[in-house]
Amino acid sequence: MMKKRVKTKYRGTTLIMAMILLVVCSVLAVSMAAMSGTNIQIASNHHKINSALCAAQSGLECGKFLITKVTLPKTNNISTKEANQAWNVLYQQLQNMAFGGRIVRLTSRFSDSIGNGDQILTAPLNYNSDNTNFQLRFYRYDSNPYIIKFQSIGTCGEIVRKVNMDFMITKNNEVLKYAIASRGRIWLTGDTTIYGDIFSAWDCPEMSPYNMTSDSAVYGTINTTLTLEQINHQSYQLETLNTSNESVNQSWFPLGSNFQNRYYGNNDQIRAYHQGINYGQFNDDIPGISISDYNTDTYNSNLTEIENCPISQRETEYFPHAPDNYRYPRDGTPYNTWNRRFRRHVYENQTFVNARLPSNRNALFRNCTFKEILYIDCNKSAKNYYNNVRFENCTFNGIIVTNVPQSFEWQCNVLYFTGESIFRNRSEFQEAIILAPHFNVDLGNTNPDNSENNILTGTIIGGIVDVHSNAEIHGTIISMCDTSQWPSGYVTNIGSTLDDGGSETADLGNIGKITITPNHRQMLPSGIAAPIIIKHLRETYSEG
Numbered sequence: 001m002m003k004k005r006v007k008t009k010y011r012g013t014t015l016i017m018a019m020i021l022l023v024v025c026s027v028l029a030v031s032m033a034a035m036s037g038t039n040i041q042i043a044s045n046h047h048k049i050n051s052a053l054c055a056a057q058s059g060l061e062c063g064k065f066l067i068t069k070v071t072l073p074k075t076n077n078i079s080t081k082e083a084n085q086a087w088n089v090l091y092q093q094l095q096n097m098a099f100g101g102r103i104v105r106l107t108s109r110f111s112d113s114i115g116n117g118d119q120i121l122t123a124p125l126n127y128n129s130d131n132t133n134f135q136l137r138f139y140r141y142d143s144n145p146y147i148i149k150f151q152s153i154g155t156c157g158e159i160v161r162k163v164n165m166d167f168m169i170t171k172n173n174e175v176l177k178y179a180i181a182s183r184g185r186i187w188l189t190g191d192t193t194i195y196g197d198i199f200s201a202w203d204c205p206e207m208s209p210y211n212m213t214s215d216s217a218v219y220g221t222i223n224t225t226l227t228l229e230q231i232n233h234q235s236y237q238l239e240t241l242n243t244s245n246e247s248v249n250q251s252w253f254p255l256g257s258n259f260q261n262r263y264y265g266n267n268d269q270i271r272a273y274h275q276g277i278n279y280g281q282f283n284d285d286i287p288g289i290s291i292s293d294y295n296t297d298t299y300n301s302n303l304t305e306i307e308n309c310p311i312s313q314r315e316t317e318y319f320p321h322a323p324d325n326y327r328y329p330r331d332g333t334p335y336n337t338w339n340r341r342f343r344r345h346v347y348e349n350q351t352f353v354n355a356r357l358p359s360n361r362n363a364l365f366r367n368c369t370f371k372e373i374l375y376i377d378c379n380k381s382a383k384n385y386y387n388n389v390r391f392e393n394c395t396f397n398g399i400i401v402t403n404v405p406q407s408f409e410w411q412c413n414v415l416y417f418t419g420e421s422i423f424r425n426r427s428e429f430q431e432a433i434i435l436a437p438h439f440n441v442d443l444g445n446t447n448p449d450n451s452e453n454n455i456l457t458g459t460i461i462g463g464i465v466d467v468h469s470n471a472e473i474h475g476t477i478i479s480m481c482d483t484s485q486w487p488s489g490y491v492t493n494i495g496s497t498l499d500d501g502g503s504e505t506a507d508l509g510n511i512g513k514i515t516i517t518p519n520h521r522q523m524l525p526s527g528i529a530a531p532i533i534i535k536h537l538r539e540t541y542s543e544g
Helices: 013-068 080-096 227-234
Strands: 105-112 116-121 125-127 129-141 148-154 160-170 178-182 185-188 189-192 199-202 210-212 223-224 314-317 324-329 340-348 349-359 364-366 370-375 390-392 395-402 412-418 430-441 459-468 471-472 477-479 491-494 514-515 531-542
Touching: 013 080, 013 129, 013 148, 013 160, 013 531, 080 116, 080 148, 080 160, 080 531, 178 185, 178 491, 178 514, 185 199, 185 459, 189 491, 340 430, 459 471, 459 514, 491 514
Parallel strands: 178 199, 178 477, 185 210, 185 491, 189 514, 199 223, 314 324, 340 364, 349 370, 364 390, 370 395, 390 412, 395 430, 412 430, 430 459, 459 477, 459 491, 471 514
Antiparallel strands: 105 116, 116 129, 125 129, 129 148, 148 160, 160 531, 314 340
């Protein structure tokens, strides 16, 4: 009997499934191979990008190094002439270095969407491997010759990365990093707050360079040219230190970064809050500290001379004077050499624009307004041509500049501010508010709570600068007179002016609130000779 054959419905499906699986596996293998190749390419691209960026950043460091090698002369004022000189010296410096053994080429002119200018280019320089290079480009626009723009172009194969930074042609303004910089001693007292570092070049260890009471504060460091060893041989201390020469707190443990609970001994001259003392800081050669740095002649042109006032409008005053009585000497003895008698020319309720006060006027300005430049004249060498000037309740919408006497005569050449002064400089001279080398500058009440305009913005320069009563200062105080020739040394006195030998305030009630905040980005004022430098501006860094 024959058996009936049964047909299988799914016969051959195993082969089909095997073939499909084989195809899928093949596709996956090809995809994985392709992905692997892509990953390799991506990794290679990232490597090239990083290499190009590293090359560009190395070029930036190279450019900054080259800038530091540029040596430039001193100048009183930065003009287009000085900017062009700095540019040409930079180019010559690069030429002399035969940069990387290759000649630097100068493209005299270029033009882009911003404007026209000059540029200096180097040939590509190898960085670390055969296909990685950087090229340096220095360029500037005609519209602003004081800014040198720098671009470092890094390449790795076909990948290009760029880093950029600006440099400014300016004067060395190292002194402006301090809130107060003095060749002599510094006293701080009263409600005085310093938002920055301070520096004294006083180098006579027998007397303390600083005296600070506990009601003042320095939110920065205190710097002195004296070494700790010099001070340790004296009867005083600046601060109490432990055996490791570290500041100590109330529990006599190392202070570290805790500045709040410092211990004060009986001989400590600094009792104010501060953030550390740096000894042996030899910075007395920084621009603005020496009288040889000053020449203010450029301000003394195209000015209107202030006329003599009638004899009937003159008043007799003494300097120093008795408390609240300008017409009586401080010690009660009219002919004592300690006091000077002045027959003042009196000007009231007047406005002066670009004015010059001749020598020996010894003027008294009451309720006057000054715009642009007020130039106070005196003789550079003769002691009998001077100007002791008092300003009472005056408004200053410009800058006060004096001639440059070569010696400090604290009773003769004086700028003395009484009443309530208003400072709101609206002139083109924004770097300084008072430029009075070897003058005794005594700033009274500027009443900062009265108006936001009553703020002194810019550098204040005097032989000695005293600040008392209310004052808000955004800038640096420079007391540039070398006072070591006097046994006690005249004092830069911030907060009060008691018993310092040359000041005018004799009443504790005159002490007010004082704040000083330096601006290290400010240009050093014209009138102070300083080396030209090319300074990099970190905030301008960018990548592209």
